[in-house]
Amino acid sequence: MSEADKDFMRRAIELAQRGMGSNAGGPFGCVIVKEGRIVGEGWNRVTSDNDPTAHAEVVAIRDACTRLSSFQLTGCKVYTSCEPCPMCLGALYWARPEAIFFAANRDDAAYGGFDDDFIYKELERPIGERTIPLANLLPDEGRALFDEWLKKTDKTTY
Amino acid sequence: MSEADKDFMRRAIELAQRGMGSNAGGPFGCVIVKEGRIVGEGWNRVTSDNDPTAHAEVVAIRDACTRLSSFQLTGCKVYTSCEPCPMCLGALYWARPEAIFFAANRDDAAYGGFDDDFIYKELERPIGERTIPLANLLPDEGRALFDEWLKKTDKTTY
Numbered sequence: 001m002s003e004a005d006k007d008f009m010r011r012a013i014e015l016a017q018r019g020m021g022s023n024a025g026g027p028f029g030c031v032i033v034k035e036g037r038i039v040g041e042g043w044n045r046v047t048s049d050n051d052p053t054a055h056a057e058v059v060a061i062r063d064a065c066t067r068l069s070s071f072q073l074t075g076c077k078v079y080t081s082c083e084p085c086p087m088c089l090g091a092l093y094w095a096r097p098e099a100i101f102f103a104a105n106r107d108d109a110a111y112g113g114f115d116d117d118f119i120y121k122e123l124e125r126p127i128g129e130r131t132i133p134l135a136n137l138l139p140d141e142g143r144a145l146f147d148e149w150l151k152k153t154d155k156t157t158y
Numbered sequence: 159m160s161e162a163d164k165d166f167m168r169r170a171i172e173l174a175q176r177g178m179g180s181n182a183g184g185p186f187g188c189v190i191v192k193e194g195r196i197v198g199e200g201w202n203r204v205t206s207d208n209d210p211t212a213h214a215e216v217v218a219i220r221d222a223c224t225r226l227s228s229f230q231l232t233g234c235k236v237y238t239s240c241e242p243c244p245m246c247l248g249a250l251y252w253a254r255p256e257a258i259f260f261a262a263n264r265d266d267a268a269y270g271g272f273d274d275d276f277i278y279k280e281l282e283r284p285i286g287e288r289t290i291p292l293a294n295l296l297p298d299e300g301r302a303l304f305d306e307w308l309k310k311t312d313k314t315t316y
Contacts (some may be wrong), residue, residue, distance in 0.1 A: 001295055005201055009296050016303050020310065026243040027303040036316060043206050047314040050223045052230065058211050064207045072210070081240030081294075081300050087248025091278045092292065094210040094245060100292045103300025108216055119251045123244055132251065134241075134258045137159055138167050142261025145185040146270030152178065152222050156205040157271060 001101075008033055009103055011041075015083040016056065016081040019043030026154050029110065030060035032073065032097070040064025056080060057088035061095050062068040071158055073097040081138060085116040086123050093157075159259075166191055167261055169199075174214065174239040177195040177201030184272060188218035190231065190255070197234065198222025212239060217245035219253050229316055231255040231293040240267055243274040244281050252316075 008031050025044035032040035042059025046052055057080050076097040080103040082093060092100060095116055106116045119149030127134045149155065166189050173187030183202035190198035199218025210285045215238050220307055234255040240262040242250060250258060287294045292295055307313065 001293070005295060013296070013299055013303065017306065020303070020307060020313075023312065023314065025314075027307040045251075046229050047315050050227055050229045051220055052223060052316070053211065053216050053219060061211060061286045062209055065210060069208055071204050071208045075260070079295075081303060083221055083285075085252075087246060087252060088285070089281060090243060090245025090248055090277055091211045093280060095202075097235045097290065100208045100290060102292065103296065103305060105297065105300075108297075108301040108304055109277070111301075112307050118204050119248055120194075120281065123247060123252060123278065127241075130186045132255065132258060135159070136163075136261070136262065136263065137163060137237075137259045138262065139266075141168070141171055142263075143266040143269075145178070145239060145262060145281065147176065149178060149185040149270050154181065156181065156183075157191070158184070158204050158210070 004036065005077075005079070007103060008038070008077075010079075011038070012079045012081045013103060014058075015041060015043045019045070019056070024048045025054065027112065028056040028080070028082055030056035030078065032064040032076050032078050033058050033078075034068070034073075034076045039067050053087065055085065055088050057084050058091050061091055065095070071095075077101065085114075086119050087108060087111075100116070162194065163235075163237070163259060166196070167239075167259060168237075168266050169196070170214075170237045170239045173199060174199045177203070177214070183212065185270065186238070186240055187212040188214035188236065189234060190218050190222040190236050192222075192226070192234045199227050211245065213246050215242050216249050223253070225233075227254075233260065233297045241274070243267075244277050244305065254296055263268075
């Protein structure tokens with residue numbers, strides 16, 4: 001890990017403090033870097049924006065993708081003040097950066113009252129055993145959407 | 159499952175078709191219902207919005223939370239045209255609806271070229287064994303953010 005990596009992480013931590021200080025949301029910040037330059041930043045805004053998806057990483061991904069005019073973070077590094085929750089890690093997998101650095105981990109988050117680990121465990125459970133019930137409905141009509149998609153000739157894949 | 163449940167799912171499938179037809183993104187739609195009334199809708203907009211987080215469920219969650227002026231989907235039911243990917247399922251856990259209905263499943267999504275199952279498996283792997291490398295950096299400074307959070311007297315928890 002280079003000094004530059006540490007500087008970017010300190011910036012992510014500073015954003016977490018700033019967001020927490022202004023009551024934007026929880027104590028989380030994130031910086032996205034491409035070729036040594038910051039291309040996206042975010043901090044948690046869940047409670048101020050009424051948006052449960054506005055975690056620091058999601059906000060930073062959206063910021064970077066807007067600035068880069070791309071739906072991919074190819075060649076980017078992500079610096080986040082805390083280990084990503086399943087939502088944010090899933091978002092990062094879709095965005096496909098080249099590396100992810102985190103400071104605090106999921107145990108620290110649990111200590112702070114954020115139950116990321118509970119959600120990690122829920123995702124591993126079979127569909128019928130989760131605390132939020134999931135049920136299958138109209139499976140044939142759902143599957144047919146993918147036949148339409150595969151036949152579509154002018155689609156953009158991702 | 160009631161006829162009303164099926165009607166809401168058909169609406170989600172219709173949104174998926176509409177989004178696909180207008181080249182907004184992949185073939186996915188979502189409807190959120192509270193007390194029998196639609197309070198949020200979304201379809202995939204990843205490629206048109208340059209936003210890898212703009213899956214149908216995330217778009218619908220943000221729409222419903224804006225309309226309800228809440229960062230929680232208490233008492234809501236979610237109808238999505240496909241089993242949620244890990245990002246979307248994580249988002250739903252943070253939003254806490256009372257039930258989730260899905261039409262197509264993750265195997266159907268893989269058939270259509272959407273590798274949700276790969277991401278599910280990645281999330282279950284230990285941090286050091288994932289295809290996107292994750293590394294820990296400045297753990298003490300990261301953890302200290304939660305000490306600040308716990309001491310903060312005017313915070314909104316979620």
